[in-house]
Amino acid sequence: xxxxxxxxxxxxxxxxxxxxxxxxxxxxxxxxxxxxxxxxxxxxxxxxxxxxxxxxxxxxxxxxxxxxxxxxxxxxxxxxxxxxxxxxxxxxxxxxxxxxxxxxxxxxxxxxxxxxxxxxxxxxxxxxxxxxxxxxxxxxxxxxxxxxxxxxxxxxxxxxxxxxxxxxxxxxxxxxxxxxxxxxxxxxxxxxxxxxxxxxxxxxxxxxxxxxxxxxxxxxxxxxxxxxxxxxxxxxxxxxxxxxxxxxxxxxxxxxxxxxxxxxxxxxxxxxxxxxxxxxxxxxxxxxxxxxxxxxxxxxxxxxxxxxxxxxxxxxxxxxxxxxxxxxxxxxxxxxxxxxxxxxxxxxxxxxxxxxxxxxxxxxxxxxxxxxxxxxxxxxxxxxxxxxxxxxxxxxxxxxxxxxxxxxxxxxxxxxxxxxxxxxxxxxxxxxxxxxxxxxxxxxxxxxxxxxxxxxxxxxxxxxxxxxxxxxxxxxxxxxxxxx
Numbered sequence: 001x002x003x004x005x006x007x008x009x010x011x012x013x014x015x016x017x018x019x020x021x022x023x024x025x026x027x028x029x030x031x032x033x034x035x036x037x038x039x040x041x042x043x044x045x046x047x048x049x050x051x052x053x054x055x056x057x058x059x060x061x062x063x064x065x066x067x068x069x070x071x072x073x074x075x076x077x078x079x080x081x082x083x084x085x086x087x088x089x090x091x092x093x094x095x096x097x098x099x100x101x102x103x104x105x106x107x108x109x110x111x112x113x114x115x116x117x118x119x120x121x122x123x124x125x126x127x128x129x130x131x132x133x134x135x136x137x138x139x140x141x142x143x144x145x146x147x148x149x150x151x152x153x154x155x156x157x158x159x160x161x162x163x164x165x166x167x168x169x170x171x172x173x174x175x176x177x178x179x180x181x182x183x184x185x186x187x188x189x190x191x192x193x194x195x196x197x198x199x200x201x202x203x204x205x206x207x208x209x210x211x212x213x214x215x216x217x218x219x220x221x222x223x224x225x226x227x228x229x230x231x232x233x234x235x236x237x238x239x240x241x242x243x244x245x246x247x248x249x250x251x252x253x254x255x256x257x258x259x260x261x262x263x264x265x266x267x268x269x270x271x272x273x274x275x276x277x278x279x280x281x282x283x284x285x286x287x288x289x290x291x292x293x294x295x296x297x298x299x300x301x302x303x304x305x306x307x308x309x310x311x312x313x314x315x316x317x318x319x320x321x322x323x324x325x326x327x328x329x330x331x332x333x334x335x336x337x338x339x340x341x342x343x344x345x346x347x348x349x350x351x352x353x354x355x356x357x358x359x360x361x362x363x364x365x366x367x368x369x370x371x372x373x374x375x376x377x378x379x380x381x382x383x384x385x386x387x388x389x390x391x392x393x394x395x396x397x398x399x400x401x402x403x404x405x406x407x408x409x410x411x412x413x414x415x416x417x418x419x420x421x422x423x424x425x426x427x428x429x430x431x432x433x434x435x436x437x438x439x440x441x442x443x444x445x446x447x448x449x450x451x452x453x454x455x456x457x458x459x460x461x462x463x464x465x466x467x468x469x470x471x472x473x474x475x476x477x478x479x480x481x482x483x484x
Contacts, residue, residue, distance in 0.1 A: 001148050003128035003185075005159040005169035010191035010219070012053040013227060013466065014158055015127045019060040020467035022483070028122040031057030034110040035072040035129055035143040037082070039256035039293055040229065043366050043383040048088015049073060052259055056228050057125070060463050068113035072106045072142065074099070077254060077293045077342050087113070090364050090387075093341075103140040107150075110142050114151055123483060126153060133176040145181045154186045154482045156216060161200075162192035167207055174211060186482055187216040189474070194221040217474035226266055226462045228259040233274055243271040245440045248284045251276050252326075253301050254294040257385070260324055261288065263425035263455040270435065277305040286320045286438040287311060289327025291422065295360075295388070296337060296348040299330045308351055320438045321353070321416045325386050328408065328418030332356040332390060341387055353416050354409050356392030363387070369421055371402035373433050375410070380430040382423030390420075428454045 004011045015031055022029040033054050042055035042065055050070035058065045067088035075083040081095045084102070086109045094102060117124050132144035140146065148155050159169045174182055188207065193200065197218060204215045224238045233251060247264050251274050264272045275281060292298040302308065311321060323331045332350040334357040339345060341360040350358075370381045380400055398406035399417045408419035417437075425431045431453060432440070
């Protein structure tokens with residue numbers, strides 16, 4: 001099991017790397033995260049929903065995502081509450097104290113999935129959540145040491161040296177664990193190191209002497225490495241000598257599945273930026289409104305920061321707008337939440353740019369989708385994760401067809417489009433079709449400059465690059481004793 005001294009220490013990345021290494025060596029390996037709190041998710045082969053990071057780790061193993069890989073998923077919809085998903089299906093919204101009381105049932109789901117995976121795979125790579133040293137969350141813990149003790153698995157502790165204070169993080173974490181938990185830690189991995197390793201060596205020697213535990217490896221900082229984020233928004237973009245299209249997306253308070261933007265963020269000829277709501281909106285050719293776990297709340301936030309007027313000005317100057325899932329719902333005239341699915345029951349006025357209304361329902365729509373774009377006849381694949389149903393005249397001008405079924409909507413002037421489909425930019429031809437709709441093909445100087453950009457291939461090469469680094473920098477002699 002990989003646990004971290006902090007959130008974002010590199011747990012998901014290390015698990016993905018170890019999964020790919022073992023997969024390349026012919027191992028029957030599977031990822032597992034008992035409990036995940038994240039707003040980025042993926043649809044599974046068995047019709048459920050898991051954290052996006054576990055879907056990436058499944059890809060590293062050559063597997064289709066399955067709900068047993070992440071049996072408990074928590075999707076925050078307020079500062080104190082979240083939607084609780086067990087084995088891929090919604091069981092309801094719960095405040096923090098209510099979920100704490102629910103943990104014994106959640107533990108049963110976790111151990112059931114763990115047992116099923118043990119029966120199918122030779123090796124299970126387990127990822128913890130946050131830090132095991134959160135002493136206020138120790139009771140009924142199912143995410144870190146509580147699970148490790150129940151499953152009797154060894155733990156590797158990873159720490160991020162790029163944050164500073166790496167030795168304090170490690171020693172402080174050990175100090176807050178019980179004796180049996182400390183014994184369970186078999187070694188440390190230090191992540192994101194840049195510089196001369198010789199200057200770090202005295203610290204490593206001190207750490208091993210102080211704790212009596214080995215440093216299994218020091219992983220280098222890998223520039224321009226792309227893996228889809230578990231939750232946090234990545235603002236860093238690779239160097240791009242020539243860009244032909246400017247795309248922006250607002251950072252919503254409850255933004256979900258912002259990984260939809262990764263293909264644009266990594267595209268060599270697209271200048272993509274996430275924009276905070278209180279920032280000035282820069283000139284853009286395309287604005288993408290992303291998904292949201294609390295659509296009415298995020299819509300109100302956009303309006304309070306003047307984004308309705310900003311987007312209207314953008315449209316007057318000929319810019320394009322694409323709404324995805326919750327962003328699509330915002331483009332309509334009304335959003336109704338009669339059951340309080342995402343917060344207080346009630347209705348909100350949308351931006352009013354598409355003739356449609358949306359009603360949030362208790363049933364979540366989860367499915368993988370393949371269709372064709374209505375405006376180019378290009379094949380598009382993706383997945384739906386939403387709890388709303390939209391209706392209105394705008395839907396008679398769909399953006400794509402799933403078989404003969406129309407999906408999404410486009411304005412009469414073709415400036416505004418919306419879809420419930422996540423992953424619309426993940427495949428090369430569909431990406432290029434959307435970018436051409438936004439004006440890319442008019443700005444590139446020659447046809448040769450329209451690069452054939454394969455985001456799927458980029459994800460695969462990133463996993464292999466990461467696995468190469470882990471193979472080079474970890475002590476596999478020590479690791480082999482714990483990985484069957």
